[in-house]
Each structure stands twice: as C-alpha cells, then as structure tokens.
Amino acid sequence: MIIVRGLVASLLIGAAFVRPVQAAETLKIASFSTVLTEIAQRVGGSHVTVAGLVRPGQDPHEYQPTPADLEQAADAKLILLSGKHLEHYLDKIQQATGGRAESLAVGDALPTLKMQADPDETQAKEAQDPNGMIDDPHWWNSVANVERATVIVRDTLIKLDQADRTDYEENAKTYLAKLDALNNWAKRKVAELPRDKRKLVTSHDAFQYLARDYGFKIYAIEGVSTETEPSDRHVAELIDDIKKQQVKAIFLENTLNPKVTREITRESGAKIGGSLYADGLGDGDGSTYEGLVRHNISTIVDALQ
Amino acid sequence: MRGSPLLRAVLVVLALLALLAPLRTLTNRRSEAAPSLQQAAQSSAAKKKIRLELTSTTTPFKYQITSGGQPIWSGESDSPIAATDLELEFPPEGIDLVLDASWVEQKPTAVRLALTPQGSDTMAKTIWGTTNVSEVLTFQQEK
Numbered sequence: 001m002i003i004v005r006g007l008v009a010s011l012l013i014g015a016a017f018v019r020p021v022q023a024a025e026t027l028k029i030a031s032f033s034t035v036l037t038e039i040a041q042r043v044g045g046s047h048v049t050v051a052g053l054v055r056p057g058q059d060p061h062e063y064q065p066t067p068a069d070l071e072q073a074a075d076a077k078l079i080l081l082s083g084k085h086l087e088h089y090l091d092k093i094q095q096a097t098g099g100r101a102e103s104l105a106v107g108d109a110l111p112t113l114k115m116q117a118d119p120d121e122t123q124a125k126e127a128q129d130p131n132g133m134i135d136d137p138h139w140w141n142s143v144a145n146v147e148r149a150t151v152i153v154r155d156t157l158i159k160l161d162q163a164d165r166t167d168y169e170e171n172a173k174t175y176l177a178k179l180d181a182l183n184n185w186a187k188r189k190v191a192e193l194p195r196d197k198r199k200l201v202t203s204h205d206a207f208q209y210l211a212r213d214y215g216f217k218i219y220a221i222e223g224v225s226t227e228t229e230p231s232d233r234h235v236a237e238l239i240d241d242i243k244k245q246q247v248k249a250i251f252l253e254n255t256l257n258p259k260v261t262r263e264i265t266r267e268s269g270a271k272i273g274g275s276l277y278a279d280g281l282g283d284g285d286g287s288t289y290e291g292l293v294r295h296n297i298s299t300i301v302d303a304l305q
Numbered sequence: 306m307r308g309s310p311l312l313r314a315v316l317v318v319l320a321l322l323a324l325l326a327p328l329r330t331l332t333n334r335r336s337e338a339a340p341s342l343q344q345a346a347q348s349s350a351a352k353k354k355i356r357l358e359l360t361s362t363t364t365p366f367k368y369q370i371t372s373g374g375q376p377i378w379s380g381e382s383d384s385p386i387a388a389t390d391l392e393l394e395f396p397p398e399g400i401d402l403v404l405d406a407s408w409v410e411q412k413p414t415a416v417r418l419a420l421t422p423q424g425s426d427t428m429a430k431t432i433w434g435t436t437n438v439s440e441v442l443t444f445q446q447e448k
Contacts, residue, residue: 187441191403192374195443196396215398215443 027161030069030076032087033060034281035140036106038289039153040080042175047164048157051076057282065089070096078160080153083107086137104156106149107139113208140280142209143183143293150176182290186297190214193301200300201242201250201270203261206278210296219247221260230260242268249273249303273303353395354423358388361406363414370418371403395422399445407437420444 026049031037037052044050053069054060060082065073073079074096081087083105093103117134139145154172158165190198198216200207205220219241222230230238242250242264250268252261252275265272276296277286285295357378359368368387369379378389393400406416416438419429430442 184439188403191371191401191441194373194394194396195398195401198398215401 027078027157028076029078029080030073030101031080032063032065032093033080033082033106033140034058035146035289036080036082036149036153038281039146039150039175040078040157043150043154043168043172044157045167045171047161047167054280056280056287058280060086060279063089065092065096073097073101076101078156079103081105081107082137082139083109084112084135084137084139102156102160104152106152107137109152110139110145110148112136113212115205115208136205136208138206138278139209140289141207141278141296142213143179143186144213145209146289147176147179147183150179178290182293186214186293189297189301193304197248197304199245199247199304201238201247201264202276202278203251203253204278206253207276214297216300219245221250221264235260235264239264239268242270247304251276251300251303253278271303274299276300351394352392354390355393355395356388356390356421356423358386358419358421359404359406360386360417360419361408361414362416363408363410363412366406366408366414366416368404368406368416371405372400395446397446399443402442402444403440404432404442405437405439406434411436414438418442422446 026047027044029040029044029048029050031040031050031052032054034052034054034056037050037054040048040050051072053065053072054063070092073093076097079093079097079101081090081093081103084107086107087093087105097103113136114133115136117132140149150172154168157168161168195215198214199219200211200216201219202221204222205218207216207218210216211218219238221235221238241247247268247270249271250261250265251273262272264270276299277292281287281289281292284291286292357370359370359382361368361382362385364385365381365383367379367381370377372393377391377393380387400420402418402420404416404418408414413433413435415431415433417429417431419427421427425446428444428446430444432438432440432442
C-alpha cells in the first residue's frame with residue numbers, strides 16, 4: 001500500500017513538473033512569405049514560433065531556400081506559402097519535409113487575377129495556359145486579400161491546435177479590425193486623387209490587386225516577376241503611353257534596380273514618385289504590413305496629385 | 306483706259322490688299338483655335354453642373370461630402386432630405402465622394418446619396434450605420 005501511495009505521489013509530482021514544459025511548447029511554423037510571417041505571428045501570438053525564411057526586403061521571385069532554411073522547414077509543423085506558383089522551389093520543400101508538415105499555400109485560396117507573362121519568365125514556362133496567361137502572385141497588395149488570408153491562417157492554427165482556439169480567434173479579431181481600419185484609411189486617401197489621374201507606372205507588374213481595389217490603371221515596366229529585363233520596344237511604347245496619358249510620376253521598387261526606370265523618366269518627362277514595397281515587407285516604413293500599405297498609398301497619391 | 310496695263314496692275318494690287326484683312330483674320334483664328342482644342346483634349350475632366358441629394362432615415366443629421374480631399378458640401382438637416390447644386394469635375398473614369406454623416410439617436414439608419422449630372426440620369430448609393438456612416442462612394446456614368 002505504501003509502495004502504491006509512493007508511486008501515485010511520484011506520478012503526481014512528475015506530472016506537476018511535466019505540464020509546464022508541455023504548455024511552453026509552441027507550434028513551429030516556417031513561412032516563405034514576409035506578409036504571412038506577420039499574420040502567423042499576430043494570430044498565433046505566444047502559441048507559435050514563426051521562422052520567416054523569406055526575409056524582409058528579399059525578392060521572393062529570386063529567393064532560393066538555403067540548406068539551413070530547408071532544415072527549419074523540415075522541423076516545422078506548418079509551412080506557409082504565398083501560392084499562385086510563386087514558390088518555384090516547392091519540390092525542394094517537399095523533399096526536405098517528407099510531407100510531414102501541413103503545407104498551406106494561402107494565395108491559392110484567394111481570388112486570382114490573370115496576367116500576360118513574359119515568355120522568358122519561369123512562371124510563363126510553367127503556365128498551362130496556351131496564351132501564356134498566368135496567375136498574378138502579388139495578392140498581398142490588396143488589404144482585402146490579407147484579411148481573407150488572416151482568416152485562413154486562423155482556421156489552420158485552430159485545426160492544428162484546438163486547445164488554444166480562443167486565443168487564435170481573439171488575436172485574429174484584433175488583427176482583422178486593424179486591417180479593416182487600414183483599408184478604410186487607404187480608400188479615403190486614394191479618394192483624394194481624381195480617378196482620371198490614377199495611372200500607375202511601376203518597375204514590375206505587382207500592383208494589379210491594388211489597382212482593382214482602388215481604381216488604378218497599371219503600366220508596368222517589367223512583367224510579373226523580376227527575372228527579365230524589358231525589351232527596347234516595350235520601353236518605347238511605355239514612354240509613349242506616359243506622354244499620352246500625361247502621367248506625372250513613376251515609381252521604383254525596394255527590391256529592384258532602378259536603372260531602367262530612371263531612363264524612362266528622362267525620356268518621358270515624368271518624375272520619380274518614390275519607392276514602393278511591391279514584393280512584401282522590407283526595411284523602414286515597410287517593416288510592418290500596416291506601414292507598407294500606408295507608405296505605398298501615400299507615396300502614390302502624393303506623387304500623382 | 307480699259308486696256309491700260311497700269312490700271313490693271315493697280316486693280317490687282319487693290320484686290321490683293323482687300324483680301325489681306327480676311328486672310329489675316331482667318332489665319333489668326335486658326336492659330337488661336339489650336340491650343341483650345343488641345344486643352345479640351347487634355348482636360349477630360351471638365352466641370353459639370355451636378356445636383357447632390359442626401360436622404361437619411363433618421364433626423365436630425367449632420368453631413369459632409371468631400372471630393373479630392375476638399376469638403377464640397379456640409380451642414381445639418383432637420384428634414385430627411387437635403388440637396389444642393391454645384392459644379393464638379395466628372396471624368397469618364399468616374400468620381401469618388403467621401404460621405405460622412407452622423408445623428409444623435411442610436412438606431413440603424415440608411416443614408417442615400419444621389420448624384421445627377423445636368424442632362425444625365427441619377428446615380429445613387431445607400432449605406433447603413435447605427436450612429437454614423439463614413440464611406441467612399443464611387444459614381445460612374447454608364448458608357
């Protein structure tokens with residue numbers, strides 16, 4: 001009897017020591033998108049550890065996972081991907097994880113805008129469409145899409161960790177309220193700019209979703225990805241368009257070489273309107289999603305007025 | 306006299322001189338007309354006379370309409386309908402008007418903003434709120 005009591009007491013004491021360790025364990029997430037990294041951190045809070053493998057300021061079109069990145073991915077329970085064929089290294093991730101982790105291509109669950117790709121771009125080569133139409137992967141440039149992505153991430157975290165459901169729901173609600181306020185601010189800011197002046201010339205074609213939400217027309221210097229250089233003919237046509245449409249400013253991007261853009265401004269007479277965050281979070285203003293949107297919208301509206 | 310070459314020459318000179326004035330007027334009008342055509346082509350957003358009508362199911366209500374970052378109409382109304390006529394740029398791409406309205410009583414309220422460009426059909430948008438509404442409304446004429 002004494003032995004049984006001793007065993008029970010030992011088990012209880014043991015359990016008391018084990019429980020806090022289990023509670024401190026967090027859900028490991030590997031993210032291949034800077035915006036999804038922020039969403040996972042905001043919604044997951046203290047219950048998750050997020051490894052942001054595509055880092056702020058890094059060009060996701062050019063990114064290739066390092067062996068260390070793949071090790072972290074292999075260690076994760078959830079892998080967050082932008083989707084819409086942006087991650088052309090998907091096979092490497094699948095090999096590294098062996099299919100053990102839940103893989104969530106968030107963008108694939110969002111409505112898609114199609115676009116004509118340069119035939120030399122990787123995405124165009126992989127495209128099934130005979131006309132070379134591909135999915136525009138830059139869904140995060142729509143605040144409404146980021147709101148949808150937040151709901152998708154929240155639901156996946158709840159599926160993987162039912163015990164912390166209430167916290168995930170509460171965190172998501174707070175973040176969604178901020179995004180809603182941000183979208184309202186953006187709409188009011190854009191409303192300052194007459195609709196006939198909403199002509200956006202940017203380094204590469206990354207702002208279709210923003211254009212759809214806020215009524216802009218896009219003139220892109222490069223295609224959907226940053227892999228290819230624009231042809232002389234395309235640049236000449238663009239300069240012609242800029243002159244005809246009396247576009248006041250054109251915009252650079254934080255991840256691109258601004259040389260071609262500067263040449264176009266010289267020829268067309270348009271000024272450089274500033275630098276935009278096209279491919280996700282970066283340094284400075286764009287280190288948070290809210291900062292990124294406020295920076296992009298203010299830069300565009302102020303330069304085109 | 307009739308056949309005098311000198312007289313003929315004088316008559317030709319006089320006729321040419323008489324033509325000079327209208328020719329000059331014509332050419333001057335052309336050179337003035339060119340820039341105005343150009344300006345018309347450039348300014349796709351010429352100002353139009355527009356009637357705005359605001360309807361609220363709760364009274365009294367305060368309101369402000371903003372266009373291009375500038376307030377263009379504001380006030381307070383005890384009547385469910387307030388209206389004004391003003392001139393606004395209305396490009397083919399449409400116009401964004403920011404509508405802010407508020408009322409003291411806390412109850413679900415519909416606020417309707419109707420816009421009628423002179424000689425065109427009325428366009429209207431309705432939004433709902435409990436104590437206030439604040440929304441960007443886009444008006445575009447059908448092509």
